[in-house]
Amino acid sequence: MTHYDLLLIGTGSGNMFLDKRFAGLKTAIAEEWHFGGTCLNVGCIPTKMFVYPATIAEEAAHARRYDVEAAFEGVDWSALQERIFSRVDAIEAGGREYRSGDRQPNNTVIPEHVRFVDEKTVVTASGEEITADRIVIAAGAAPTLPDTPGLDPARVDTPGYPIVTSNSIMRLPEQPKRLAIVGSGVIAMEFAHIFASFGTEVTVIARGPRLLQDLDGTASAEFTTIFTADHNVILGAQPAAFRLGDGEGAPVTIDLEPSGRVDDVDIPAAVDADIVLIAIGRHPNTAGLDAAEVGYDLTPDGRLVVDAFQRVYAGGEPVPGVFALGDISSEHQLKHVANHEARVVGDNLVVDVAAGAPGAAAEDALERTSHKAVPAAVFTSPQVATVGMTEDEARLAGHDVTVKVQQYSDVAYGWAMADDPGIVKVIADRDSRLILGAQIVGAEASMIIQPLIQAMAFDQPADEVARGQYWIHPALPEVIENALLGLEFTPR
Ligand SMILES: Cc1cc2nc3c(=O)[nH]c(=O)nc-3n(C[C@H](O)[C@H](O)[C@H](O)COP(=O)(O)OP(=O)(O)OC[C@H]3O[C@@H](n4cnc5c(N)ncnc54)[C@H](O)[C@@H]3O)c2cc1C
Numbered sequence: 001m002t003h004y005d006l007l008l009i010g011t012g013s014g015n016m017f018l019d020k021r022f023a024g025l026k027t028a029i030a031e032e033w034h035f036g037g038t039c040l041n042v043g044c045i046p047t048k049m050f051v052y053p054a055t056i057a058e059e060a061a062h063a064r065r066y067d068v069e070a071a072f073e074g075v076d077w078s079a080l081q082e083r084i085f086s087r088v089d090a091i092e093a094g095g096r097e098y099r100s101g102d103r104q105p106n107n108t109v110i111p112e113h114v115r116f117v118d119e120k121t122v123v124t125a126s127g128e129e130i131t132a133d134r135i136v137i138a139a140g141a142a143p144t145l146p147d148t149p150g151l152d153p154a155r156v157d158t159p160g161y162p163i164v165t166s167n168s169i170m171r172l173p174e175q176p177k178r179l180a181i182v183g184s185g186v187i188a189m190e191f192a193h194i195f196a197s198f199g200t201e202v203t204v205i206a207r208g209p210r211l212l213q214d215l216d217g218t219a220s221a222e223f224t225t226i227f228t229a230d231h232n233v234i235l236g237a238q239p240a241a242f243r244l245g246d247g248e249g250a251p252v253t254i255d256l257e258p259s260g261r262v263d264d265v266d267i268p269a270a271v272d273a274d275i276v277l278i279a280i281g282r283h284p285n286t287a288g289l290d291a292a293e294v295g296y297d298l299t300p301d302g303r304l305v306v307d308a309f310q311r312v313y314a315g316g317e318p319v320p321g322v323f324a325l326g327d328i329s330s331e332h333q334l335k336h337v338a339n340h341e342a343r344v345v346g347d348n349l350v351v352d353v354a355a356g357a358p359g360a361a362a363e364d365a366l367e368r369t370s371h372k373a374v375p376a377a378v379f380t381s382p383q384v385a386t387v388g389m390t391e392d393e394a395r396l397a398g399h400d401v402t403v404k405v406q407q408y409s410d411v412a413y414g415w416a417m418a419d420d421p422g423i424v425k426v427i428a429d430r431d432s433r434l435i436l437g438a439q440i441v442g443a444e445a446s447m448i449i450q451p452l453i454q455a456m457a458f459d460q461p462a463d464e465v466a467r468g469q470y471w472i473h474p475a476l477p478e479v480i481e482n483a484l485l486g487l488e489f490t491p492r
Pocket residue numbers: 009010011012013014030031032033034035036037038039040042043044045047048112113114115138139140141166187285288289325326327328332333334335336337338
């Protein structure tokens with residue numbers, strides 16, 4: 001048995017906080033997979049490095065719409081992969097080397113799966129027991145697989161098996177000719193955009209009546225209308241069975257059945273594809289840690305229960321010296337949220353170490369995480385960006401709401417974009433004048449939403465944000481300005 005002052009499990013956002021403040025401690029990092037975790041290796045970073053060229057390819061294919069003669073003639077799949085993964089893999093290797101080498105002599109890297117045997121003890125896959133005074137659980141989430149006949153979970157993401165997740169699709173040796181995507185959430189829509197723009201024949205199989213259903217109803221409907229206009233989408237359907245052909249490279253047939261979520265659907269009996277991407281959500285990795293078995297409290301959807309200080313709970317009480325961050329405990333599966341939580345955990349650990357015994361730090365000395373005005377974007381086509389509440393959520397929360405939906409084509413930059421479709425929807429409280437939420441569907445949504453995020457974070461009234469600053473003319477954010485000007489407030 002080896003004892004450490006501090007054990008970190010998972011090197012995604014967890015890898016961020018372990019800096020020189022902890023140089024005097026004997027630390028260990030357990031990582032069973034790629035250093036850097038999901039975002040660096042198979043998530044935010046490589047996907048966006050595929051999305052950007054995909055958007056260029058799409059614009060070339062649609063250039064005639066802007067009276068430009070251009071054409072999309074294909075993508076150099078292996079060059080693109082090489083450009084993306086040579087950078088990503090070098091960062092992964094550099095991170096591992098830094099943590100393992102002479103520059104961090106106080107740290108030990110344990111390149112193995114670990115699971116808890118009690119609240120402060122883990123055992124590695126090779127059987128070593130490790131105890132620690134303080135533990136940070138940053139073990140993330142993993143793709144969920146459906147329990148559908150014909151799908152062998154053990155073979156998903158293994159070479160040659162045609163059913164994959166986001167963990168391996170970007171490393172396929174060849175660009176698939178036909179791709180079927182099961183799911184219609186964030187990952188499904190980003191990969192549908194990437195592969196369809198690169199010329200793959202993409203079919204999206206969606207259970208519900210709309211795509212990106214977690215959005216505000218107006219935004220989801222707008223996105224669905226735009227996306228289905230030039231993508232092959234089957235709504236109201238789900239796989240009943242996967243039938244794999246004989247031999248490597250043989251196509252897959254997906255037998256479909258109505259999902260029961262859409263009335264009177266007319267769906268095809270089956271879809272054929274060379275590759276099937278499963279994108280039906282990601283579950284926190286608590287089961288692999290045996291977290292519930294040792295008594296850690298879990299939310300109904302399987303996350304570790306944490307408080308505002310990111311302390312982990314067991315039996316309704318914080319476990320002294322045990323913190324968690326990111327997808328393993330957060331309701332927001334987003335990198336910027338995981339990073340924020342990692343900063344808080346790092347600061348709180350410093351306070352806890354200074355206090356003496358694990359858990360000895362007084363609560364008023366600890367920092368709280370803020371999940372106010374958490375934004376998100378979907379890097380598909382058109383882009384989507386959100387912050388705060390949907391209109392339904394705002395009404396349910398009891399607000400007297402004022403809502404404005406502004407079309408991109410209402411402003412001059414929208415005319416420059418040949419009236420491409422797009423909307424900004426802003427939801428505010430009539431009395432306080434504060435913005436409660438916003439949803440944007442359209443070009444550059446992830447960038448133009450920032451003034452609304454800032455206004456919400458700093459409690460700036462919507463009318464002051466609209467009137468109290470210049471808005472560059474004729475830039476696209478004028479659509480935000482106009483949406484804010486269209487809100488109706490209780491007269492003062
Ligand atoms: C395809 C895709 C695209 C995404 N794009 C975006 C985006 O554009 N913007 C955004 O904000 N978010 C995006 N996300 C979400 C984002 O990647 C995650 O929210 C974020 O990476 C979570 O970080 P984390 O540190 O909690 O977990 P992770 O980065 O997943 O790190 C957890 C680590 O723990 C390790 N681990 C787990 N269990 C054990 C164990 N028992 N023993 C040892 N090691 C273990 C894992 O191997 C992993 O390396 C995307 C996700 C995906 C899948």
